[in-house]
Amino acid sequence: MSFEAWTIFALFWVVFVVTPGPNHLNCIQTGMAHGMRRGLWAVAAILTQAVLFLSLSAAGITALIAASPLAFDAARLLGAAVLIWLGLRGWLLARRPGRSAGLGRAALGAVFNIWLRRALASCFIAYGVLLGSAATAAGRV
Incomplete structure (x- = not known):
């Protein structure tokens, strides 16, 4: 994947991560049910998943799986x-x-x-x- 294509992909991913959706509902529900500390762990898990996904995409794992x-x-x-x-x-x-x-x-x-x-x-x-x-x-x- 070219740097330009990856940059566009990363920008779209940032938009999807910061807009409300299932991840936000998960964080809200976890915070309401288990308190703020566990809610922050839910946020950390979602952001870790996003960074891992972007890193694997940049490394070309999708091309390996497709091949x-x-x-x-x-x-x-x-x-x-x-x-x-x-x-x-x-x-x-x-x-x-x-x-x-x-x-x-x-x-x-x-x-x-x-x-x-x-x-x-x-x-x-x-x-x-x-x-x-x-x-x-x-x-x-």
Whole structure:
């Protein structure tokens, strides 16, 4: 990847990291349920993941995976399995009330009610199934 292409990729990644989305919800939920210290650990984990992703992209790991259909299929199926597991776990744990850290169960329940949590878990499951059944690097459909 050329430096210009990587710079454009990195700028788009920064935009995606700083705009609200699932990462922000994770940090908010972790902070509300477990306190500010654990919430900051969630932020650190997300930023570490972003730096790792950018570093691996710059190193050309995507080209290595694309060049090996077996490695691509293994990464794809592993990712699908993790997403399905996270979705099933989220679905099953949706009824369990969150622990509050001084903000109150009412606020936590209003933001993260059971149906919203199950809908988000269903998205993980659906994405995992779609990822697992997608065409492989070898071009199979």
